[in-house]
């Protein structure tokens with residue numbers, strides 16, 4: 001049995017190989033691990049992996065995908081209609097092009113850690 005593969009182009013960073021039935025976030029993590037996404041400014045943001053934390057927001061600019069349920073606190077219906085979604089909740093149905101989007105309403109982890117280390121908050 002052959003698993004269908006779809007290229008996932010990440011704007012300005014490179015290409016990942018997506019597999020039918022595999023979450024796009026997993027494909028991106030694998031590509032990052034193999035050094036295929038060379039120009040990412042930071043490591044891929046990964047949190048809950050279930051559509052609840054919103055750190056893996058991406059905007060799909062081309063291609064088809066199906067998606068699981070996701071928190072409306074992080075992606076509104078209007079945003080979703082405009083291609084904004086969560087990489088941990090989508091599965092490719094064709095070649096995709098996307099770009100990483102900043103998370104909304106998520107604490108800056110570095111800032112949070114600094115406060116915790118110094119005994120603040």
Ligand code: FES
Nearest residue numbers: 047048049054088
């Ligand atoms: S990792 Fe939490 S919403 Fe994707």
